[in-house]
Amino acid sequence: MITTESREYFESHQYTSPRLFTSLRRVEENYRTIASALKHATCFYAVKANPHPEILKRLNAIGAYFDVASRGEIEQCLAAGVPATRLSFGSTIKTPDAIAFAYQVGVPLFVFDCLEEARKIAEYAPGAAALCRIDLASQAAKWPLTAKFGCAPDDLLEQLPYLRRLNLTLEGVSFHLGSQLEDVGEWPWALAEAKRIVTRLRTEGIEAPRLNVGGGFPAPYASFTGGLERYCQLVAGALEDAFHDTPVTLMCEPGRAVVADAGVIEARVALKSDRRTHNGAHWLYLDIGVFNGLFEAYSEGIQFRFASDRPSGDPLSPFVISGPTCDSVDVLFEKKPVDLPAGLETGDRIFILDAGAYTTSYATIGFNGFPPLEQIAA
């Protein structure tokens, strides 16, 4: 959405290059919506989605927890005043240095998905609480997380005797069904499988095992119109169905859903070409593309929505949307052209909606000499 705050900012500050305005009010609302719907789970904001210091400070002020992926993200949280005790080091790929640093500053929870990573945690964070990430990845996610992460649930169960001999405290398991998981119907089977593991952990003496159900809560792109609150309520219902008779300590890790619709990007048409595709769509080149903010549109993965200043009644025309660099992969929408006002011209303003997640952090340091997406969060 184009928030009131973003419109006011854009109108009062001169444009020089593409910029993202993120509404902190909306970030807080989204976090509260999720935490309130999933009231039995502790809600860790996935910093990777948007690590702007003001976002971290605002969420910290309301007592949020944070999921971090690296030493760099831990340092960003600490710099924003977040107590280390409210961090979870959820990455399964951690350098020894990063583990040692996290342990030293007081991060209480670590995740592994193989014996070697468990051994590293035991060595560099001796005695620390740990979760094993299991592979329940969903194929339905827009940005799936398969193969790279997670051990097979039965492998974990086989490895339990070995893990008990390591100097760490196995507290439970985590999983992640994949980012932008629009089909809430994927949750029940995953939770049923998680329950099987959790139940087994209870027989091994872990009283109320921790279960981190990850993120995946969808943002309102063109492909999803279901609404965040409703989605979270359905997940809460699925959790209740699965665990009403099984003591479990729940946590979740939303990132995208907290920040996406809080952000709107202002950009410009760099060139409206008279060249057309064989389907008759004009090429529309923006001053923003895959390399300075819209990496998730690569291969037409995330279907961002666009708006312009043209009157809403203007006739529409299909456009192939492309970024500004001399790189042919820097094309945003070609297979599925986007309908935009036919009268658009070079220099016209374009808004990219629901763009607060995975935009600034994915921007390159300056490919083709274009500066990374600027962010204002207020």
Place this chain on the structure above:
Amino acid sequence: MITTESREYFESHQYTSPRLFTSLRRVEENYRTIASALKHATCFYAVKANPHPEILKRLNAIGAYFDVASRGEIEQCLAAGVPATRLSFGSTIKTPDAIAFAYQVGVPLFVFDCLEEARKIAEYAPGAAALCRIDLASQAAKWPLTAKFGCAPDDLLEQLPYLRRLNLTLEGVSFHLGSQLEDVGEWPWALAEAKRIVTRLRTEGIEAPRLNVGGGFPAPYASFTGGLERYCQLVAGALEDAFHDTPVTLMCEPGRAVVADAGVIEARVALKSDRRTHNGAHWLYLDIGVFNGLFEAYSEGIQFRFASDRPSGDPLSPFVISGPTCDSVDVLFEKKPVDLPAGLETGDRIFILDAGAYTTSYATIGFNGFPPLEQIAA
């Protein structure tokens, strides 16, 4: 290759995060190799491949020309002392501001591929020399440049009467067969088509039309072992065959081939997992991946070669190679696992060879909290 200079640097400077060492000696040698083989063409270094200030300064010192993609790259060249008269603004997607800036500082040559961009050049750089980029893209390139760029040759010929009425000086055409074009056999047909256009331009009163044959000269990745000098000699031969009887002003735009084998990256194994793929390959997670330097390995596009400090006789084992972020697209080689010493361990040093092109500039500002690839050029 692991240059002498890079090995000395790595041995004498403590490691903190992945770093690229680029040998300026080798950059100069490569530029001279190309310029000498293609002696009838003016050789413009494509800044986008690696815009490090020391590289620009070294090439400037030997009188090189430069192809730029944006106002940002023009500013980088000027800051390195390059005279604006040795720049070509080769991007076909330029904001009006960028054209006006280039014109004001004295950039003499601009490129368009549609009437609207030609009109912009005429308006913001009145009277400037311009080339029309035509679409002769090769499907054989590793990183093809199709569809997004270039007008059909016959469309250009039809538009000539209109272009003559604009306030610009049409001097000729440019084309680009695509980056890392390993099959030199693609050149003759492209040059034959270019000759057809050039010949027609001569009948329109352009005495010795400019022909920018682009870049695409391949770097020595796993997929190409032909050698740069030999490749350039074959291209020179094809140029001679095509244009020996047609006056033409030749230019070329190598980027990758100038810097790739001058650079070597030092990285570390973050985790050697005991998990295996169904083919039996272990997952090997490095502290560098798609988002902090190796974007071109995405979807296994560019096949970087790896080396380690293990003795050369050590037994090898297939590894799936992955980056360190919590993102499943951050996987470098999965379909084609890479044979590396079986004894590799967490913390071991890894070299990534021929990594001087399209690595630093593609790095994100800090996705997942990992710093962008550091570069030392000396």
